[in-house]
Amino acid sequence: MKSTGRERTVMRLAVPNKGRIADPIIELVEAGGLKIENSHTRKLISRTSDPEIEVLFARPIDIPEYVAIGAADIGITGRDMVLERGSVVDEILDLGSGAARLVLAVPEDSDIESAEDLDGKKVATEFPGVCEKFFEKRGISVTLVPVGGACEAAPYLGIADAIIDLTSSGTTLATNKLRIVDEILSSTTVLIGNPDARKKYADKIDEFSLAIRSVLSAKGQRYLMMNVLRDNLDEVRSVLPGLSGPTIMDVASDKGMVAVHAVVSEEHLYSLISTLKRAGAKDILIVPIERMIR
Known part of the structure; x- marks a missing residue:
């Protein structure tokens, strides 16, 4: 890891200070249990609820290089930013959020039908690094016009x-x-790490990754609890789509009754509840899941 000043004694996580993925990333980190002090102000360096982790707020495009040079040990940003910078980092975890495509587009009335039709023409973009490689690979000669925003207006x-x-x-x-x-490419939000820092902070990075994965695994899942007569148990089990269950437990106050617990996808709940009711389930409870570790 390259030196960037005084030696740090805590792991540094870089997150976006603005942009479309900034708020979702901060919400994800805090949902995982790592609370960021004064996260709404997004000052350069902030402490967290873990005394061994601090947060660096930075532009999404700068995060890959900050991680690569060791100014941050891990970071969360878009894969498109990593590819644009060409920074040497490890991808630790694909968060699967912030999905977007980097596309080549022209005015509706343009006679351009393919990338090859742009030979000798101008292309405006915020991603000159990625675009240069794209056109070089296809043997197409274009003039790239770097822009900092409002790219859609460039043709007009x-x-x-x-x-x-x-x-x-x-x-x-x-x-x-x-x-x-x-x-050109598809992109999602990714957790990246400095190769050397991954050795120095291996346990802490694993701990952070597990926390994030637990939040992602819980998305769209609900914890379902109900009481079922033993005589109806087989019918209830036949219609219950559990991840690895269901879990069945005796009800101490009623030997003819069992408690059934299962994790189910939220998308199945609408029709599932009435089906379970018809199958003999009662006292049905549905509980949100904040984190789930498989």
């Missing part, structure tokens, strides 16, 4: 024939009368 301002930009739903592109002609 006459500064570019096409753009390469991130899109989640495609709505912004459609609103600006742009159509997609190619996809």
Whole structure:
């Protein structure tokens, strides 16, 4: 790990200070149990509820390089940012959130139908590093026009024939009368680490990763509890989609009754409850799951 000043005695986590993925990342970290002091102010360095971890708030595009040079030991940002910077980091965990595509788009009335049609033309983008590799690999000669924002306006301002930009739903592109002609890459939010720091803080990184995974595993899941007559147990079990169950326990006050517990997907609950009721379940409780460790 390269030296960046005085030796730190705590692990440093870099998270975005702004942008579309900033709030979801901070919410995820805190849902995992790591509370960030004054997270709403997002000052450069903040302490956390764990005295062995501090948080560095930084621009998403800067996080890969901060992690690579050791200014931070681990960080959370978009995979597109890691690829754009070309930083040498380890990908520890794909969070699966913040999904977006980096696409090549042109005005709706353009006669450009493919990347090859851009040979000799101009392309505006916030991702010149990724784009240069994309066009070089295809043997296409373009002039890249780096922009810092409002990329969609570039063709209409006459500064570019096409753009390469991130899109989640495609709505912004459609609103600006742009159509997609190619996809460069897909991106999600990832947890990355400095290769040397992963050795120095191995236990602490594993602890943090487990906390994050437990929150991600719990998303969309509910804990279902009910009482069932023993005579109806087989029918209830046949309609109950549990992850690894269900768990069945005796009810001390009624030997003819058992308690059934299971983790089920939220998307199944709407029709499942009435089905369970018809199968003989009663006293049904549905409880949110904050974290789940498998």
